[in-house]
Amino acid sequence: MSQEVAVAPSADPAAPLLARAQAALEDRKLETVKAWKAQNPGALAIGHMPIYTPRPLIEAVGALPVAMFGGGDQVDIIRGDSYFQSYICHIPRSTIELALGGDLEPLDGVIFPAICDVIRNLSGMWKLLFPNKWSAYLDVPQNFDRALGGKFYGIELARLAKELHERGATKLTDEGLARAIADENERRQAIADLDALRRKEPWRVRASEAYLMVRAGAAVAAKEHTELLRAFLAVAGERKTRAYDNVRVVMVGSFCEQPPIDLLRALEKAGCDIVWDDAQLGMRTIEGPIEIAPGRSPLDALVDAYLDKGCATASRYIANGVKGQALIDRVKATDAEGVIFSAASFCDPALLDQPMLEAALNEAGIPHTSFKFAENTAQFQVIREQAGAFSDSVRLFGGGA
Amino acid sequence: MSENVEKDRSQLRQKQMIGGHFERLARAKEDGKKVVYTFVPGNLTELLGAFDILPVLPEINALQSGMRKKSGGYIATAEKAGHSEDVCTYVKCDVGQLKNGNFGPTGTKLPEPDLLLLSYTGCFTFMKWFEILKQEYKCPVVMLQVPYQSEGEITPEMRRYVADQIRDVVVPALEQTTGKKLDMERLREQLRWSARAEDDLVAVWEAAKRRPSPIDGYFGGVYYVGPIFSSFRGTEEAALYYKELREEVEQRIATGQAAMTPDGPQPREKYRLVVEGPPNWTSFNDFWRMFSREGATVVASTYTRVGGLYDQGFRHDPDHPYETMADYALGCYTNLNLPSRVALLEKYIKEYEADGFFINSVKSCNSFSVGQLLMLRELEKRTGVPGGFIESDLVDPRYFGKANIENRVQSYLQMLDARMHRPLVPGEGHPVALPVVEGGTR
Ligand code: SF4
Ligand code: SF4
Numbered sequence: 001m002s003q004e005v006a007v008a009p010s011a012d013p014a015a016p017l018l019a020r021a022q023a024a025l026e027d028r029k030l031e032t033v034k035a036w037k038a039q040n041p042g043a044l045a046i047g048h049m050p051i052y053t054p055r056p057l058i059e060a061v062g063a064l065p066v067a068m069f070g071g072g073d074q075v076d077i078i079r080g081d082s083y084f085q086s087y088i089c090h091i092p093r094s095t096i097e098l099a100l101g102g103d104l105e106p107l108d109g110v111i112f113p114a115i116c117d118v119i120r121n122l123s124g125m126w127k128l129l130f131p132n133k134w135s136a137y138l139d140v141p142q143n144f145d146r147a148l149g150g151k152f153y154g155i156e157l158a159r160l161a162k163e164l165h166e167r168g169a170t171k172l173t174d175e176g177l178a179r180a181i182a183d184e185n186e187r188r189q190a191i192a193d194l195d196a197l198r199r200k201e202p203w204r205v206r207a208s209e210a211y212l213m214v215r216a217g218a219a220v221a222a223k224e225h226t227e228l229l230r231a232f233l234a235v236a237g238e239r240k241t242r243a244y245d246n247v248r249v250v251m252v253g254s255f256c257e258q259p260p261i262d263l264l265r266a267l268e269k270a271g272c273d274i275v276w277d278d279a280q281l282g283m284r285t286i287e288g289p290i291e292i293a294p295g296r297s298p299l300d301a302l303v304d305a306y307l308d309k310g311c312a313t314a315s316r317y318i319a320n321g322v323k324g325q326a327l328i329d330r331v332k333a334t335d336a337e338g339v340i341f342s343a344a345s346f347c348d349p350a351l352l353d354q355p356m357l358e359a360a361l362n363e364a365g366i367p368h369t370s371f372k373f374a375e376n377t378a379q380f381q382v383i384r385e386q387a388g389a390f391s392d393s394v395r396l397f398g399g400g401a
Numbered sequence: 402m403s404e405n406v407e408k409d410r411s412q413l414r415q416k417q418m419i420g421g422h423f424e425r426l427a428r429a430k431e432d433g434k435k436v437v438y439t440f441v442p443g444n445l446t447e448l449l450g451a452f453d454i455l456p457v458l459p460e461i462n463a464l465q466s467g468m469r470k471k472s473g474g475y476i477a478t479a480e481k482a483g484h485s486e487d488v489c490t491y492v493k494c495d496v497g498q499l500k501n502g503n504f505g506p507t508g509t510k511l512p513e514p515d516l517l518l519l520s521y522t523g524c525f526t527f528m529k530w531f532e533i534l535k536q537e538y539k540c541p542v543v544m545l546q547v548p549y550q551s552e553g554e555i556t557p558e559m560r561r562y563v564a565d566q567i568r569d570v571v572v573p574a575l576e577q578t579t580g581k582k583l584d585m586e587r588l589r590e591q592l593r594w595s596a597r598a599e600d601d602l603v604a605v606w607e608a609a610k611r612r613p614s615p616i617d618g619y620f621g622g623v624y625y626v627g628p629i630f631s632s633f634r635g636t637e638e639a640a641l642y643y644k645e646l647r648e649e650v651e652q653r654i655a656t657g658q659a660a661m662t663p664d665g666p667q668p669r670e671k672y673r674l675v676v677e678g679p680p681n682w683t684s685f686n687d688f689w690r691m692f693s694r695e696g697a698t699v700v701a702s703t704y705t706r707v708g709g710l711y712d713q714g715f716r717h718d719p720d721h722p723y724e725t726m727a728d729y730a731l732g733c734y735t736n737l738n739l740p741s742r743v744a745l746l747e748k749y750i751k752e753y754e755a756d757g758f759f760i761n762s763v764k765s766c767n768s769f770s771v772g773q774l775l776m777l778r779e780l781e782k783r784t785g786v787p788g789g790f791i792e793s794d795l796v797d798p799r800y801f802g803k804a805n806i807e808n809r810v811q812s813y814l815q816m817l818d819a820r821m822h823r824p825l826v827p828g829e830g831h832p833v834a835l836p837v838v839e840g841g842t843r
Contacts, residue, residue, distance in 0.1 A: 082774065083772075083774050083775055084771070084774065085762055085764075085770060085773070085774065085792060087487070087764045087770075087792075088767065088770070088771055092771065114549070115525075116525050116767065117524060117525050117526070117767040117768040117771060118767050118771050120525075120549055120551075120768075120771075121739055121767070121768075121771035121772040122771065122772070123551060123738070123739075124551075124738040124739025124740055124741075124742075124772060125739055125771075125772045125775050127738070127739065127740050128739060128740055128743065128775060128779060129775070136551070137549060137551030137552075137738075139548045139549055139551070141546065142521065142528065142544060142546040143544060143546050143566060143570070145569075145570075147565075147569075148562065148565055148566055148569065148570070149546065149562075151562070152548070152558065152559075152562040155558045314529070315525070317528050317532075317544060317546075318532060319542075319544065323532055323535070323536060345487060346487045347487075348487075348488055348489070348525065348526060348529070348767055349525060349529065351485035351487050351488050352485075352488050352489075352492065352526065352529035352530075352533070353529060353532075354483070354485065355482065355483040355484050355485075355533070356532060356533060356536055358483055359483075359536065372487075
C-alpha cells in the first residue's frame with residue numbers, strides 16, 4: 001500500500017515559507033508586482049509566458065520579470081471562452097480572462113517566447129486587444145550553430161533590450177547583464193540544491209512543496225528568490241518526517257500550462273515521489289550556470305547557454321540526438337523507477353512528443369503511465385487511482401502499468 | 402469536381418502531372434532518384450528540382466487520403482499506436498498511411514525518404530511531425546528554421562538567417578544526399594519558371610474581382626494551387642499549366658460565365674464570400690455544395706495563400722536565389738502574425754467586394770485556428786460585413802457533422818440575405834454559429 005507522508009504544519013519550520021510561496025501562487029492580482037513598482041518608481045514589470053525567457057536580460061535593464069502561468073484553478077472563465085474554440089488548451093483562455101479583467105494591469109509588457117502555435121498566435125491577439133501595451137514574440141533558435149541560430153538569437157535578445165529601453169527601461173550594459181547573470185546563477189544553484197535534496201530525500205521535500213518554492217520566484221527578482229530558497233533549504237533538513245516506501249517517478253509534459261497543485265498532491269497521496277518534473281521548466285531550462293566564456297560578452301553568454309545547455313523538451317528540436325534519450329538519462333540520474341506523462345489537454349507539443357518518448361522508454365524497459373489535465377481540473381479521483389495502480393504495479397513487479 | 406461535369410484542359414493536364422509524379426516516385430529507387438519529404442508552406446521546391454530530387458509532401462498525401470475516405474482508418478491506426486486524439490490529424494493520417502504500407506494517392510507505393518527536409522514555416526507541428534518520421538524511417542533530417550513575422554514584417558536579419566541556413570546547411574545536405582554539386586544556373590532557371598507561373602496564378606485570383614466571379618477562389622481554388630503548392634513549382638510544366646488555366650479563366654470572363662461548382666457553372670452569383678481557414682477534405686464536395694447550391698461563390702481565401710502570397714507582390718527572383726527562397730519561406734500566410742492576417746482579410750473583403758466572410762475553424766490546426774474568434778470580431782468591426790463561423794476538421798471524419806454544419810451555413814446565408822444591403826450595426830451582435838466540436842472534451 002502506498003503511504004501518505006505529511007509534515008505536521010505546527011512542527012514544521014518550513015511552514016511559514018511554504019505559506020508565503022502558496023500566497024505567491026494565489027496572487028492573481030499581482031499585488032507583489034504592484035508593491036515592487038511602488039518601491040521602484042518608473043521601473044517596468046514585464047510578464048512572460050511559460051517556458052524559457054531570459055530573465056537576466058529583463059533584470060539587467062532594471063525591469064522585473066514576471067512569469068505568467070494563466071489562471072490556474074482560481075479563475076472563472078467568462079470572457080476567455082469566447083476567444084478560444086473548445087479544442088484549444090486552457091492557459092490562453094485564462095490568460096486572456098485575467099488580462100480583460102484588469103488583473104494584469106501592473107504589467108508594462110509581455111513577452112511570448114516561441115513554444116507552440118497557441119502562444120505564437122496569442123502574441124498577435126495581444127497586439128490586437130491591447131495595442132497600447134508593449135508586447136513581443138521571442139523567437140528562439142532551433143538551429144544550434146553559433147554562427148546561424150546563435151547569431152539570430154543574439155539579435156533577438158538585443159532587439160528586446162532595445163525595445164524595453166525605448167519604453168523606459170535602463171540601457172543594457174555588459175556590467176548590468178553580468179550582474180544579473182550572476183544573480184540568476186545563484187538562483188539556479190539554489191534550485192539545483194533543492195532538486196538534489198528532493199531527489200535524495202523526497203519525504204523531506206515533497207514535489208508539491210518544491211514546486212511551490214520554485215514557483216514563488218515567478219514575480220520576484222532572482223536575488224529575492226534565492227534568499228527564499230536558501231531559507232527553505234536551511235530548515236528543510238530539520239523537518240521531522242520519515243521515509244516511506246513510495247515509488248520514484250519523473251513527471252513530464254507539464255512545461256507550459258501548469259497542473260493544479262492539488263494534482264501533484266494527489267499523485268503524492270497515490271504513492272508517487274516525483275523526483276523530477278518539467279513544471280516550471282522556464283526556471284530549469286538552462287542546465288548549469290550561464291558562463292561568460294573568454295572573449296564573449298554577457299549577451300553572448302545568454303546565447304551560448306541556450307545553445308549548449310538548453311534541456312531537451314518538446315518545443316526544442318532534437319537535431320542529432322536520439323529522441324527520448326534525455327528522458328532516459330533523467331530517469332537514471334534521479335534513480336526513478338517510472339515516468340508519468342502529464343500533459344495539458346490539447347497541448348500539441350507535449351502530446352506529439354509523447355509517443356516518441358513512450359517508444360524510447362519501452363525500449364529501455366522503463367514503466368510509464370499517462371493522463372491529461374487542465375489547469376482548472378478539480379477532480380483528481382481518477383488520476384489518483386490510476387497513479388496508485390501504477391505505483392503499486394511498479395513496486396510489486398518493477399514495471400508495466 | 403463531380404464526374405458529370407466536363408473537365409477543363411488545365412484540369413486534365415493537372416491530373417496527368419500528378420499521376421506522372423507518383424509514377425516517378427514509384428520508380429524512384431530503380432531509376433536511382435533521390436526522394437526528399439518536405440512540407441508545403443515555404444518549401445524549397447526549386448532547390449530540390451535543381452538537384453533532380455523528387456519531393457513527397459505528406460500534407461498533400463493526407464488531404465488526398467481524406468478525399469478518398471481513407472483518412473478515418475489511418476487516423477484510427479495512429480491513435481491505436483498511441484498518438485493522442487487531441488493533435489493534428491494530418492500527422493496521424495500520415496503515420497497511419499505509413500503503417501498501412503505507405504500507398505500514395507494514386508495507389509502506388511511511396512518510396513522511403515533519403516532525407517527529411519524540415520522547412521519549418523508557420524507551424525510547430527511540422528517539427529514534431531518530422532521527429533516522428535525520423536524515428537520511423539531512421540533517415541537524416543535537415544532543418545530550416547523560418548522565424549515568425551511577429552511584428553508584421555520580414556526584417557533583414559530574418560532574411561539573412563534563412564538565406565544563410567539554406568546556403569550553409571540545406572544545400573550541403575542536399576549535395577551529400579545526391580552526391581552532386583548545386584548547379585546555380587539550373588536553380589535560377591527553376592526560379593524563373595516559378596515567377597512565370599506565379600504571374601498567371603495572380604491573374605487567376607484577381608479575376609474573382611469581377612462580377613460574376615469566373616472562379617471559386619476557395620473550393621475551386623484548392624485545385625488551382627495543386628501544382629504550385631506541390632512538386633511542380635519551378636517546372637516548365639507548371640508554368641504551362643498556369644498559362645492554360647489563365648486562358649480558360651479569361652475565356653470564362655469573355656463569355657460571362659460564373660464560377661464552376663461541383664454541379665457545373667454557377668447559374669447565379671448571389672453572395673460573394675471571403676473564406677479563412679483550410680477546407681474539410683473528407684466531405685469536400687458536400688461542403689462546397691452547401692455554399693454553391695445557395696448561390697455563394699468564394700471570391701478570395703487565405704488557405705490558397707499558405708503556399709505563397711503572390712497576389713501581394715511576391716515573386717521568386719532568379720537574380721537572388723538564396724534571398725528569394727528566404728523571402729518566400731518567410732512570407733507564407735500562416736507565418737503572418739494575427740494583425741497582418743486580419744489586415745489581409747480586410748483587404749480581400751474590400752477589394753473583392755465581398756458580402757460576407759466565413760471562417761472554417763479546423764480542430765487540427767492551432768496554427769490557423771488560435772485567434773480566429775478574435776479575427777471574426779475585428780473583421781466585422783472594421784468592415785461592417787458579417788462573418789460566419791463553423792468548426793470542422795481537415796481529415797478526421799468524426800469532426801465533420803454534416804447536418805449541423807449545413808444548418809449553420811444555411812442560417813448564415815439566410816442572415817446574409819436579410820442584411821446584404823444593411824451594414825452591421827455595432828452592438829447588434831454578430832451571427833456567430835457558436836463553436837461546437839463533436840467529440841471535443843470541453
Ligand atoms: S499548454 Fe501546450 S499547446 Fe497550450 S500554450 Fe502551452 S505549450 Fe502551447
Ligand atoms: S497544425 Fe496545421 S499547419 Fe501544422 S501540420 Fe497540422 S494542419 Fe498543417
